[in-house]
Amino acid sequence: MIQILKMAIRDLGRNRRRSFFSALALGMGLALLLLIASVIEGEYRGSMDSSIRLQSGHLQVRAKSYDEDKTSLAWEDLIEDPGQIAGQIASLPAVKIATPRLFASGIVARGDESAGVRIIGIDPSSEANAPYRDGLVAGEFLRADDREGVLIGQSLANKLNLSMGDQVSLLVNTSDGEVDEQLFTIRGMFSTRTPSYDQSTVFLPLGKAQAITRAENHASTIFVLLEDREQAGAVASALHTDQYAVTTWEDMNEFLLQTEQFAQGYMVMIYLIVLGVTATVIVNTLVMAVFERTREIGILSAMGMRGGRIMAMFFAESGLLAVIGILMGLVIGGLLVLYATNVGFYIGDFGVTGMLLGERIYAYLTLSDTITLTIIAFIVTLLAALYPALLAARLEPVDALHGGKLA
């Protein structure tokens, strides 16, 4: 075995340039796959994180009849006395934050320009607002007793040419099915680096939102963040009542999870295409080697080396090419992924329905993807040796010794 490996190393060394480029082809293929896998993983992770932080939270407690798509403000679809319920939920050990939120749909208008927005009434003191508070780019955050101030996304401000302190008119649907309109002053602007979200979201203090929508002491949902999102199912069971529906982040982001699964299936196709091309390069290298070394194969056969052992020699060569190629791939891929993880790719406002994409995509390489891709690359390279190895093993020694007649 050691001798076979030694021969394989030296055989690869005969044509160093060809061996190097064959290994490099595998390395580039693997590096590319690592980059693609990490970017897709990063994209979904980023999107899921954004969705949880900005939209869904880990859990939401709502009235059973509440329909998220309709943004209903009818009292029977809302939670009564939400502050008290949020307090109770927050007292559970697994819960980090629980805060009431009220959603309404409306229009922001200034002069001739207007935009449809989602109005969210929040408790300004809640830690759940960290993404907006930390993302303040101008002005200040809302105060609970502010009756005339709003917080708007920077991209909405840009769209409507709004500046700090400007007055905007807010048209809001109300609980009794009417539309109310009031003037508000822009107190602050935020950026979550998720353009589609920032362009369509306006925050009001919960009290003011309840007043303008006439929801009184009601909220659409209790927004809950947990210490560990894996506990969502357990906490949801604990909170289960006949009165309210408890939905987990997985339920609320079902579309995202489904598209991720779809994307993973899609990735397998890309793996096969890239590695198929790489395998062709390796097959070519080894077939060339069989042609060049036909006479040597004849000599080994004459000495009594069985076909199986001759095949093993070519598998050893492809195994070595695989190891060298994979090492190159891990180094090149590692550098690419490192760059994509830290710097990311700027995609701007790249709207994808159902996904909250940041303006940059950051890669995230999982250990499982790295191991899976490395193993697949190794197996594909070994399989690539099958045809050349069979070609060599099937050579008749007499023909091989005369340097010819490949089957």
Place this chain on the structure above:
Amino acid sequence: MEVTKIDNVTRVFKIGTVETQALRGVSLSIQNGEFTALVGPSGSGKTTLLQLIGCLDQPTSGQVYINGKDVSKLNRNQRADMRRGTIGFIFQFFALIPTLTAYENIELPLLLIGQSAAERRERVRHLLEAVDLSDRAHHRPDQLSGGQQQRVAIARALAPKPALILADEPTANLDTPNGKQVMETMTRLNQETGVTFVFATHDPRVIQYARRVIMLRDGAIVENTEPEKAGVGV
């Protein structure tokens, strides 16, 4: 004792629809320790006969025996097993593995028969001495002269202590002094080790070393001098 026996062997090669009869009913017996030359012009069937004795090829009809065992119907792997350790080969084109050193080339058949590292080391050193190449042990074939390469090939053929060594035109690619040295080495090793040598040649300078000469023409034996009647009328 009989090392190999050929019994009424024919070998027909087919190329497309054309059939060429390379051997026409050859019978022959070679005893242990012989130093025998197969001679004859090109196309007389020398190489074909060597390949059949060496289990590299199969006869179209007739039987080939090695150490009393009929090898004419063996499959590819069985023939490989038969060759391994039992039959050594020396080829016209030296046939060393270019990536291995002289030492490693000689060691290769010993690896194939599963000898231990210590046994191999001992045997290879002994053989390098026997062919007077101890100082070239770690040279690769391209760092050796043609004569030196052929002596490495002789050592490699001898390494597993085979019953029979077959050499096909062993000096054809060598100049006269190197050819002479190779033949003298083969003769000496035949005498020292008692291993049987059968070599194909049409070089009169080589034939003179043989102790038995078998002459082939058009695929048939036309003259077969008995052992110990070397150099008879060739």
